[in-house]
């Protein structure tokens with residue numbers, strides 16, 4: 001029986017090298033829960049064993065149940081009939097099985113019926129599910145809604161909603177986007193108002209809402225009438241009751257199993273989540289950071305699926321008397337794909353661990369505060385972790401989603417004409433990949449999100465430390481390349497800053513962000529290559545390729561490729 | 574409330590037979606095949622769990638097999654079985670269906686207190702479909718084989734749809750009853766993550782014995798005590814525990830002997846073209862009846 005967790009040697013490598021004792025110790029509150037929940041771990045080793053076993057179950061379901069249904073789910077898709085959204089049968093089956101397997105509340109605490117898993121492990125499950133059916137990830141991933149209520153809601157709200165998320169009875173939706181508020185969420189108009197008793201109601205329209213037909217919706221709404229910016233927005237939770245009308249669902253290129261809804265809220269009763277006016281600037285940002293990681297996992301899963309298809313096809317297909325696998329051009333493409341996937345995975349789980357650490361430390365500090373214990377040491381640590389997590393998240397989303405498009409593109413190319421046909425899985429994968437660099441913030445917005453960290457050199461200390469480290473043999477040559485890339489980066493950054501021109505800086509930020517990402521990812525793989533000899537190949541191709549790309553990035557900046565933006569109107573005729 | 578006992582078996586994964594696992598004489602080297610949960614037994618367990626979900630009661634999974642068969646008992650726990658029982662003894666080796674059903678029927682009597690005994694229709698290694706019926710006979714129970722659906726269950730009667738050649742048959746039976754189940758009866762539920770975590774360390778007596786063997790600091794009795802108190806002990810019964818007649822167990826109790834194993838190579842021979850007319854098809858049917866393929 002195949003298994004998408006067990007039979008993915010690179011994912012196994014990441015799992016075996018997780019080293020998340022600090023995270024798990026905090027997550028499990030020093031292993032005090034075993035007496036109340038017989039499935040709670042008794043120590044770190046036991047927790048890891050739990051994660052491994054449960055991921056095996058996910059891997060089994062993904063490979064043997066979910067993946068075989070994916071073509072049908074894509075074909076039929078979610079449909080809208082008589083004002084109601086119907087999932088494809090395969091999607092319903094998938095959700096039923098995932099619920100039976102207790103997978104719909106992976107990160108929710110035990111006491112609400114969840115598995116209390118670290119975010120990082122939940123992300124592994126998300127990668128595995130996405131590989132089987134990218135569109136299922138959208139609904140599976142919305143279990144985050146439950147977690148957001150846990151983080152920012154009241155005890156009453158937690159008790160009201162969370163147990164139903166954990167059983168899979170409720171699915172959620174995150175309703176932010178409106179016709180006039182896409183990348184710019186500050187422009188959200190949907191209005192939240194109170195009656196004389198103080199009850200909140202929602203009125204207005206949202207569009208492009210994944211699973212908008214779900215049972216519980218988190219809604220970003222304007223609670224402060226007359227305001228126009230982010231400070232007038234609050235976050236609400238409401239039921240998808242009859243006052244929430246699905247007006248239509250979109251017909252779209254990919255992820256057909258996931259319904260994308262236009263919603264009209266007709267005086268929908270709602271509850272405020274957290275503090276008024278902090279809707280966008282605090283809660284939605286927090287939710288989006290995690291959702292971006294979810295989309296990165298989706299990108300990675302799609303990439304893995306496309307690579308598997310391409311590899312299999314290349315070995316089977318013969319032209320000119322031999323399998324195309326052995327044509328250097330094709331082998332080269334496959335190597336590029338594999339190196340991208342493995343380097344992406346390193347980046348992804350490194351970022352996931354930072355997000356995880358950030359969340360756990362925040363909660364820990366809250367606890368210390370409540371107990372009247374000192375917490376200044378933790379706060380200092382947290383400050384750094386937040387900086388890194390908030391930087392790595394957009395970088396990861398940017399790199400992985402763009403890469404998923406490139407990988408599915410190449411995988412389709414390896415299939416030749418057959419790849420263009422519906423009968424082959426890669427056709428679906430190429431369509432599904434296309435959304436990943438659009439939603440949860442487009443790639444352009446991810447670059448905006450990351451560029452602050454790049455300019456402030458958030459990973460500077462980390463790089464300094466790595467530059468002092470001695471790498472052995474062939475790795476030292478690669479380490480020198482990374483030093484060189486860092487030099488190129490510093491030069492390029494200086495050039496951009498010296499120019500003191502906003503439009504130039506905006507246009508150049510993509511190159512700067514990319515340059516910076518090569519160095520970080522490069523060091524991650526270099527360290528992995530010390531543990532696992534096979535990874536030397538990955539490091540070699542990744543770093544040499546990055547060197548070439550870095551020179552290109554730098555050339556664009558220093559030769560002022562973007563200077564013609566000032567003359568765009570004359571060119572774009 | 575209905576209590577069920579489910580008979581389950583660990584079988585070699587015959588769907589994955591490759592050249593490596595065939596012996597010279599054409600038989601399969603079982604030790605080299607991955608061992609899996611017999612599919613129809615899983616469906617049987619699912620049916621029992623569905624009854625439990627709906628009406629309450631207890632589900633006990635029982636297997637007779639070697640020590641490593643505790644694997645599938647853990648899987649039963651992962652799916653939702655309340656209790657499991659491993660019947661294991663070297664003296665059971667080489668059992669045919671007669672000896673197997675003897676041992677199982679005695680174990681069932683020992684467990685007692687059941688309304689249903691569920692079993693898969695057949696195991697993919699032997700394909701006999703005899704163990705269920707023979708067990709029913711030995712306990713003197715009504716039996717419904719090839720069950721596909723429980724149509725009605727109330728009081729002490731059950732109505733079941735069973736598959737027969739060319740159609741279905743609906744039978745009623747008084748409880749307790751033994752039911753053998755085909756794969757289409759129920760799609761086995763996935764393992765529950767919580768149960769996987771709770772029972773991943775469940776161990777049978779033989780598992781604990783081998784743990785103790787490798788470590789002079791461990792004592793079997795202490796281990797059994799520890800695992801029992803943590804609800805992680807898989808009860809294990811031997812021939813003596815069940816007070817069985819040695820002459821009816823294992824090879825001794827098995828009149829079925831493999832006489833000869835032949836490796837048959839199927840090869841296509843001549844082919845005949847049949848006209849797509851009434852006469853052509855009629856001729857084909859006549860020929861098939863003549864060869865006793867039809868009719």
Ligand SMILES: Cc1cc2nc3c(=O)[nH]c(=O)nc-3n(C[C@H](O)[C@H](O)[C@H](O)COP(=O)(O)OP(=O)(O)OC[C@H]3O[C@@H](n4cnc5c(N)ncnc54)[C@H](O)[C@@H]3O)c2cc1C
Pocket residue numbers: 173174175176177181182183184207208209210211252260435438439440441442443444445448
């Ligand atoms: C299938 C699907 C599912 C979705 N699910 C949800 C959901 O569940 N909940 C939800 O709230 N939303 C959802 N969305 C909405 C999605 O998040 C938005 O589509 C996305 O954020 C982009 O907004 P927009 O479509 O309005 O594009 P615009 O904001 O109009 O962007 C158009 C182009 O301009 C670029 N651009 C805009 N601003 C900048 C800038 N400052 N710098 C550089 N470039 C910029 C963009 O990168 C893009 O290329 C979904 C969308 C789709 C297609």
